[in-house]
Amino acid sequence: AKIQGLYDEPEAHSHDILEFKDGRVFERDSLPQYIDGEVVGRVWSFRDISEHRRLQNELTHQAFHDPLTGLANQALFRDRVDHAAARLARNGGQLAVLFVDLDDFKTVNDSLGHAVGDRVLLEVAQRISTSIRAADTAARFGGDEFAVLLEDVQELSAAVETAERILEAVGRPLTLEGNELVIRASLGISVVEAGSASDADELIRNADAAMYIAKSDGKGGYRVFEPAMHERVVARLELRADLQRALEREEFVLHYQPLVRLEDGAMTGIEALLRWQHPVRGIVAPLEFVPFAEETGLIVDIGRWVLREGCRQAKELRAQIPGPVKPAIGINLSVKQLFHADIVADVASALADADLEPEALTLEITESVMMTDTEMAVSRLNELRDLGVRLAMDDFGTGYSSLSSLSLFPLDILKMDRSLLAAGAAPVTSGIASAVLSLGETFQLEVVAEGIEFPEQSTTLKELGCDTGQGFYFARPMPPEQLMAYLSAHPGAAAGVVAPTGSD
Ligand code: C2E
Ligand code: CA
Ligand code: CA
Numbered sequence: 001a002k003i004q005g006l007y008d009e010p011e012a013h014s015h016d017i018l019e020f021k022d023g024r025v026f027e028r029d030s031l032p033q034y035i036d037g038e039v040v041g042r043v044w045s046f047r048d049i050s051e052h053r054r055l056q057n058e059l060t061h062q063a064f065h066d067p068l069t070g071l072a073n074q075a076l077f078r079d080r081v082d083h084a085a086a087r088l089a090r091n092g093g094q095l096a097v098l099f100v101d102l103d104d105f106k107t108v109n110d111s112l113g114h115a116v117g118d119r120v121l122l123e124v125a126q127r128i129s130t131s132i133r134a135a136d137t138a139a140r141f142g143g144d145e146f147a148v149l150l151e152d153v154q155e156l157s158a159a160v161e162t163a164e165r166i167l168e169a170v171g172r173p174l175t176l177e178g179n180e181l182v183i184r185a186s187l188g189i190s191v192v193e194a195g196s197a198s199d200a201d202e203l204i205r206n207a208d209a210a211m212y213i214a215k216s217d218g219k220g221g222y223r224v225f226e227p228a229m230h231e232r233v234v235a236r237l238e239l240r241a242d243l244q245r246a247l248e249r250e251e252f253v254l255h256y257q258p259l260v261r262l263e264d265g266a267m268t269g270i271e272a273l274l275r276w277q278h279p280v281r282g283i284v285a286p287l288e289f290v291p292f293a294e295e296t297g298l299i300v301d302i303g304r305w306v307l308r309e310g311c312r313q314a315k316e317l318r319a320q321i322p323g324p325v326k327p328a329i330g331i332n333l334s335v336k337q338l339f340h341a342d343i344v345a346d347v348a349s350a351l352a353d354a355d356l357e358p359e360a361l362t363l364e365i366t367e368s369v370m371m372t373d374t375e376m377a378v379s380r381l382n383e384l385r386d387l388g389v390r391l392a393m394d395d396f397g398t399g400y401s402s403l404s405s406l407s408l409f410p411l412d413i414l415k416m417d418r419s420l421l422a423a424g425a426a427p428v429t430s431g432i433a434s435a436v437l438s439l440g441e442t443f444q445l446e447v448v449a450e451g452i453e454f455p456e457q458s459t460t461l462k463e464l465g466c467d468t469g470q471g472f473y474f475a476r477p478m479p480p481e482q483l484m485a486y487l488s489a490h491p492g493a494a495a496g497v498v499a500p501t502g503s504d
Contacts, residue, residue, distance in 0.1 A: 014042075017049075025053045066140040068118060069125035077139035077147055081200035084151050085192070092194040096159035098148040099188045099207035100128065100166060103219040105144035108181065110339065111373030116176055120183060127169040132162060147204065156191055156224065163187050163222045171220070186215040187222035209233045236292070242278075243289060243298050247305060251277050254309055255477035258486065258493065259330065259448060259470045262462040267493040269362065269448075270317070271330035271470065272310040273477045274302070294334050303337045304346050311354035311361065313480050318360065320484060323494040330362045330392065335369050339376065344383045351387070358388030362413060366394045370405050378408050385410045392448070397436050407443065414440050418451020418471070421461075437464050 018026040027049050030042040064076035072080065084095050102124065109117040121144065128138045128146055137149040148166070153159050170185045188210025192198045210225035212233055217223070246252060252274060259269030276284040293299040314329035321327070337343055351358055363384060369377050381391055392413035393406075397420045420433045433449070440447035449461045452471030461469060475486055487494045 018046075024048065024050045026050075066142075069122055069140050071125050071129070071146070072137055072139040074139065074141050077137060077141075077149065078200040078204070080137045081149055081203055084149060085198060085200065085203070087151075088192070088194045094153045094155070094191055094193050096150040096153045096156075096162075096189055096191045097203045097207040098150065098159070098163055098166065099190075099204065099211040100146040100148065100170070100185050101187075101211050101215065102144035102170075103184045103186055103215070105183070107372060108183070111376065112176075112179070112181075116179075119176055120174070120181065123174055124170055124183065124185075127172070128166055131165045131169045136162075147207070153191065156189075159189050159191055160222075160224070163189055167220070167222060184220040186211050186219055188212070188214055188225060189222060190225040212236075239289070239292060240296055240298065243276075243293055243296075243302070246276055246278070247298075247301055251279070252302065252305060252309075253277050253479065254306065254313065255479055256313075256483055257470060257477040258327070258475045258483075259468050260474045260493065262458060262466055262469050265490070265492045266323075266325045267327050267487065267490075268325060268468060269328045269330055270314070270483065271364070271477075272306060272313075272332070274306055274332075290334070294336050297336065299334045299336050300340050300342075303334060304350075307331055307346060307350040308353065311350045311356045314360060315354045315356045317480065317483060318356075321487065321494055325494065326360070328360050328362050328390070329356075330364050332364045332366075332394065335366065335372060335377075338365060338369065338380050339372070343380065344387070347384060347389065348387055351389075359390065361389040362392050363389055364392045364394040364415065367396055367398055367417075370409075374405060374408060378410070381410050395450075397432055406439070411443070411445055413446045413448055415448045415450055415470075416466075418449075421449065421451055421457055433461075434464060437466055440467075441465070 012032075014030045016028050018028055020026075025048075027047040028044065029047075030044045032039045033041045033043060064073055065071065066073045081095075081097060088095055102120075105117070105120070108120055121140070124144075124146070125138070125140060128148065132138060132148055132150070135151055139147045139149075141147055148162070150159055150162060167185060167187055170183060173180050173182050175181075188207045190203050190206035190210060192203055206225040206229075209229045210223040213229050214221050214223040216232075216236070223229070253276075254272045255275050256270040256272060258267045259271060260266070261268045274286045274290065276286075276289060278284050290299065293302055310329055310331045314327075318326045333343075347361075347363070350356075351361060365381070385391055390412040391410060392415050393409065393411050394415045395417045396414045397417045414436060416433060416436045420436065437447055439445075446467045448468040448470055449457075449466050450470050452458050452461070452469045452473045454473060457471075458469055458473060478486065
């Protein structure tokens with residue numbers, strides 16, 4: 001038995017702990033016995049504290065381990081990194097921290113449920129654990145983030161090999177309840193040598209930054225940390241703060257692009273397209289910030305603003321337009337917005353506050369919605385349609401949709417992606433364009449051809465039975481105050497008689 005505790009003075013009360021190989025633990029006390037002030041012996045007492053100790057160990061384990069996966073938690077991981085860094089200073093060598101973050105895990109959770117999500121995390125934890133040596137530490141940082149400490153790394157290539165092994169292991173298909181899933185992860189590596197004063201926080205932060213860059217450079221890969229990465233991370237964080245400020249300072253504006261009925265040139269719709277009036281950079285196009293806003297979730301707030309502002313301006317415009325044809329307003333919804341719990345209430349209140357009739361609003365959802373949880377998407381779209389608004393499938397024909405799922409979606413309009421139009425001024429349209437048009441006919445959907453730049457395209461599409469066109473040939477997106485001028489210059493667009501002439 002291992003004995004702790006001392007009795008340097010024979011008179012003293014002594015106390016120690018006995019730990020036996022079989023796991024039993026005893027507390028041992030002895031008290032001196034006196035006769036006439038002389039110690040004549042000791043009274044020993046023993047207490048079995050095995051159960052107490054077991055509980056204590058369990059609590060300690062719980063305090064330092066992730067309950068779901070049993071891996072080290074953040075606190076223990078930081079401690080291990082700190083100790084490893086201290087050892088490094090004494091013994092030399094290198095150590096590496098790997099930061100692993102699953103790609104699109106939220107989609108798994110949202111579409112398959114948390115129980116499946118937990119099993120994925122458990123499986124990933126096991127795969128990471130079996131990809132490293134026993135002396136290395138794997139930890140779960142919470143959510144879908146994991147970290148690995150590699151001690152005694154001879155050279156960078158060893159850390160890279162482990163990173164590749166982990167990504168390969170995590171990426172192997174896994175079968176859960178009959179579903180085959182492929183989970184990918186992005187990974188960042190930070191390596192430190194003896195002599196560079198790095199603490200756990202810095203190492204982890206660097207690995208995290210490298211992971212962030214790996215993810216934004218395209219998912220499923222790894223990057224080794226370089227100091228310049230911090231600048232990129234900071235730039236993205238700044239963009240985030242900038243966007244938030246842009247909302248508060250009302251730096252966003254909407255431009256509007258007409259949708260034109262090919263048959264008679266009437267402006268039957270306008271699409272609201274977001275622009276950022278940046279105080280320094282000037283007008284910033286949506287492709288430069290919308291994807292980022294989607295990634296960070298900011299799109300929900302920005303999109304709510306678009307809805308309110310779009311409905312408000314549409315109401316005004318429709319009142320000003322004299323002819324019988326009042327344009328509907330098209331507003332783009334990102335998939336993130338569609339899945340946000342408040343979306344139906346947001347649309348309803350935007351309509352009510354603007355006093356706009358629901359039929360005057362078309363919500364455009366990109367085809368990528370078909371890649372998500374179909375059931376959830378369909379029920380959301382049905383709720384929106386129950387408000388009386390119309391629904392358009394945007395960028396249609398770019399690849400995600402299958403015919404069978406298209407029939408599940410409650411749609412009114414197909415917006416054919418502009419990549420389906422023949423390039424240049426050639427009058428012919430692609431076979432896919434004709435296929436989309438016949439799909440529209442089958443499902444009784446209005447088809448809008450996007451990106452019409454040449455009169456020949458417009459003519460061919462009209463002959464093929466396409467209802468509506470949109471593109472630079474008719475008009476570019478413009479600020480709302482120019483729309484009235486556009487209508488005066490193209491009287492047919494308002495009255496629905498004369499075809500417009502391309503002006504750009
Ligand atoms: P989108 O919904 O497909 O919008 C049409 C885009 O095509 C617009 O680009 C428009 O300016 C451009 N376009 C129109 N006619 C032509 C043409 O004849 N030729 C060419 N080459 N392009 C044409 P924009 O305004 O830069 O918007 C890009 C994308 O940003 C939009 O694609 C949409 O996906 C997204 N977006 C714009 N506003 C919003 C918004 O308020 N919310 C969300 N979630 N996304 C938005
Ligand atoms: Ca659109
Ligand atoms: Ca589109």
